[in-house]
Amino acid sequence: MSPPSRPVATAGESGFDVMRVRADFPLLERSVHGKPLIYFDNANTSQKPRGVIEAVDAFYREHNANVSRAVHTLGEEATELYEGARDRLAQHIHAPSRDELVLTSGATQAINLVAYSYALPRLKAGDAILTTTMEHHANIVPWQLVTARTGATVKAAPIDARGELIVERFIDLLTPEVKLACVAHVSNVLGTVNPVRKLARECRRRGIPLLVDGSQAVPHRPVDVQALGCDFYAFTGHKMLAPTGTGALWARREHLAAMEPFFGGGEMIREVRFSGTVFADPPHRFEAGTPNIAGFAGIGAALDYYAGLGFAAMRSWEQRLLAYATERLRELPGLRLFGEAREKEPVISFLIEGTQATDLATLLDLEGVAVRSGHHCAHPLMQFFGVPATLRASLAFYNTLEEVDAFVEALRKVRKLLL
Numbered sequence: 001m002s003p004p005s006r007p008v009a010t011a012g013e014s015g016f017d018v019m020r021v022r023a024d025f026p027l028l029e030r031s032v033h034g035k036p037l038i039y040f041d042n043a044n045t046s047q048k049p050r051g052v053i054e055a056v057d058a059f060y061r062e063h064n065a066n067v068s069r070a071v072h073t074l075g076e077e078a079t080e081l082y083e084g085a086r087d088r089l090a091q092h093i094h095a096p097s098r099d100e101l102v103l104t105s106g107a108t109q110a111i112n113l114v115a116y117s118y119a120l121p122r123l124k125a126g127d128a129i130l131t132t133t134m135e136h137h138a139n140i141v142p143w144q145l146v147t148a149r150t151g152a153t154v155k156a157a158p159i160d161a162r163g164e165l166i167v168e169r170f171i172d173l174l175t176p177e178v179k180l181a182c183v184a185h186v187s188n189v190l191g192t193v194n195p196v197r198k199l200a201r202e203c204r205r206r207g208i209p210l211l212v213d214g215s216q217a218v219p220h221r222p223v224d225v226q227a228l229g230c231d232f233y234a235f236t237g238h239k240m241l242a243p244t245g246t247g248a249l250w251a252r253r254e255h256l257a258a259m260e261p262f263f264g265g266g267e268m269i270r271e272v273r274f275s276g277t278v279f280a281d282p283p284h285r286f287e288a289g290t291p292n293i294a295g296f297a298g299i300g301a302a303l304d305y306y307a308g309l310g311f312a313a314m315r316s317w318e319q320r321l322l323a324y325a326t327e328r329l330r331e332l333p334g335l336r337l338f339g340e341a342r343e344k345e346p347v348i349s350f351l352i353e354g355t356q357a358t359d360l361a362t363l364l365d366l367e368g369v370a371v372r373s374g375h376h377c378a379h380p381l382m383q384f385f386g387v388p389a390t391l392r393a394s395l396a397f398y399n400t401l402e403e404v405d406a407f408v409e410a411l412r413k414v415r416k417l418l419l
Contacts, residue, residue, distance in 0.1 A: 016317040021309070022398050024049040035368025038403045038410075043188050043216060043347050043394030044372055045238045048298070052241055055301035059294040067293055068267055078293050085296035086248075086283075088303045093214075093233065094224040095250050102249040102256070102283040103291060107215045108138040110234035110249035111182075113286055114211055115142035117259040118232075118251075119180050125151030130173050130181040130208075132157045132165055133384050134190060137377040139182050139213045152179075159384065163190040163339035171202045181210045185217035189376045189392065190339025191322075191347030193217075200229035209255065215239055219396070220318060220345045222311050225250050241302035243295035249286075256282035263288040314397045321395045321404065322346040328408045332415065338390055346395035349376075352411070355418045357389040363414035369407055 022028050025047045030037050039047060059081065065074035067082045082103075090098040104110045119129065129143045133156050143154045155178070157170035165183070174181065181203050186193050196212055203210040209231035217223060219240040225233045232255070237246030251259075261268055261279055265288035270278040279285045306314075325348055329335055334353030351357060361373035372392040375382045382388060393407065 016313040016397070018317060018398065018400055022400070024051070024305070025398055026050060026053070028398060032368045032370070033366050035366075036406075038369045038399075038407055040393040040395060040399065040403075040407060041370045041372050042219075042396040042399075043239070043392065045244070046219060046241050046396060047398065048241055048243070049302070049305050051301045051305055052243065052298045056243055056294045056298045059297040063297075064294075066290055081297045081300065082291065082293050085300045088300050089248050090250075092223075092303055092306075093218070093235075093250060094226055096226060097253065099281070099283055100250055100253050100256060102251070102286045103296065104234075104247045104249055105245050105292065106236040106238065106247035107213055107234040108236075110236075110247055111138055111211070111213065112142045113249055113262045114180075114232050114234070114251070115146045117262045117286070118209075118255060119143070120146040120149065121260065122179055123147060123150040123152040126177055127152040127179045128155050128175075128177045129153075130155045130157060130170070130178045132170065132183055132194075133159045134163065134165065134187045134192065134378065134381050135182070135184055136188050136213065136215070137379070139184060139211075140380070143180075143182065156380065159192075159381075162341055163187065163192050164341045165192070165194050167195060167198065170199060174202060174206050174208055176206075178206075178208050181208050183210070183212060185212050185214045185223075186220070186345045186347075187339065187378075187381075188216050188347070189349050189378045189381055189390065190341060191216075191344040191349075191394075192339055192341040193221075193343040193345060196228050196230060200231075203231075204229060216345060216347070221315060231255060237295065237299045237302070241305055242299035243292070245292040246295040246299050253282075256286075259286075261285050261288070265289045309397070317397050318346045318395060321399055321401070322348070324401055325393065325395060325404045325407075328404055329411075331408070332411060338385055338387075347392065348394070349390040349392045351387060351390055352415055355415060357391040359418055360391050360411070360414055363417060364407075364410055367410035367413065369410050371407075 027047050063077040065078045067079045086098050086101050090101045157173050158166050183194050200210045211232035212230045214233050214235040218235045231252050233250040238244040268280050268285050268288040270280055336351045338349040357373040374389045
C-alpha cells in the first residue's frame with residue numbers, strides 16, 4: 001500500500017529542519033545489515049549529538065582529574081565542569097536552588113536514594129506506598145524492598161483500557177496510611193502523560209509527598225518542578241542526549257535536610273572520626289565517591305543542544321511523527337495498539353496478531369530497524385493487558401516521516417514471513 005500523501009518537511013514549512021538536525025548525530029549515518037539505520041528505540045536510550053561526544057572526549061584529553069580533591073588547575077577545571085552541570089540541570093527543570101539537585105547515575109539510583117534515605121526510616125507496619133500499574137520496575141521494586149523490611153505494603157492505582165491513569169482511583173487510594181506516592185510523568189511503554197500537577201495538589205492536601213519519575217518526560221517536554229508541585233523528581237541523562245551513567249534527583253530542601261545518606265565514602269563528609277562522622281550538607285551528602293565526571297561534562301553539552309534546538313519546534317515535530325506513525329501502523333492487518341491516551345509522547349507499543357514481538361524485532365533488525373521488544377521493565381502493565389510482551393517504537397526529533405514509511409513497509413514484509 002502506498003503511504004498517505006504528506007508534505008515534505010522543510011525548515012520553512014515546519015519551522016524544524018530535521019535533515020540539518022540529523023547531521024549532528026554521527027551514529028544515524030551508519031548502516032545495519034546493509035540497510036540504512038532506522039533508530040526507533042529512543043525510549044531506551046537516545047543517540048548523542050556530536051557536541052556531547054566531543055565534550056566527553058575533551059574532558060579526557062584536556063581536563064581529566066578528580067573533582068573537589070585538588071587545588072591544581074586540572075582539578076579545578078573538572079570541578080567546574082561537574083558543578084556547572086548541576087547548575088545547568090537545576091535551571092533546566094526550574095529548581096529553586098542548585099543545592100536541591102543531587103547528581104546520580106540515573107533515575108534508578110535517584111529513586112533508590114529516596115527509598116532508602118527518605119522512606120525506609122519513616123515506614124512501619126501498616127503503612128503503604130502508592131504507585132501505579134503503568135510504572136517502570138525502577139518505580140516499583142525499590143518500594144517493595146523497603147516495605148518488606150518494615151511491614152509496610154505497596155499499593156497500585158489502576159489504569160483504564162486506553163492506558164490512562166484512573167485519577168479518581170489514585171486520589172481515593174491516598175488514604176492516611178500512605179506515606180509516599182509515586183508516579184511516572186510519562187509511561188515508558190504507553191507514552192501516556194500523567195496529570196502530575198493535579199496529583200501533586202491532591203497529595204499536598206493530604207500531607208503525602210509525591211515522587212515523580214521524569215525519565216521519559218524530560219527528553220520531550222519542558223519541566224518545571226515548582227509548577228508541578230511534586231516533592232521529588234528523578235530523571236536520567238542517557239535518554240536526553242547525554243552519556244549513560246548520569247542523572248539527577250531534585251528534592252525539596254526540607255526533605256534533603258532530613259534525609260540520612262544512602263551511600264558512605266569520600267566527599268560526602270565534613271569530618272570522620274572513629275567515634276562518629278559529620279556529614280556534608282545536601283546535596284553533597286548523597287554523592288559519595290568519584291562521580292561520572294566526563295558524563296556530566298556531556299550532560300552540559302546536551303543541555304546546550306536542547307537550548308539551541310528549542311522545545312516548541314522539537315515538540316511539534318515529535319507530535320507530528322507520533323500522529324503519522326500511528327496512522328500508518330493502523331493500516332497493518334491484525335495490529336493491536338497499547339496506549340491510546342489523549343495526551344501522549346512519541347511512544348507506540350503494539351502487537352500484530354499471529355506473531356511474537358521478539359520475532360518481529362529480530363527480523364526488523366535485518367531490515368535496519370531498531371525497535372524494542374519485551375516487557376519493557378513493566379511486568380505489571382503487561383499483566384494488565386494480558387500479554388507477555390509488546391513491540392515498542394519510540395521516536396525522537398531526529399527521526400523522519402520517511403523513516404516511518406520505511407518502518408511500516410519493513411513491518412509489512414516481516415509480517416508476511418511470519419504468517
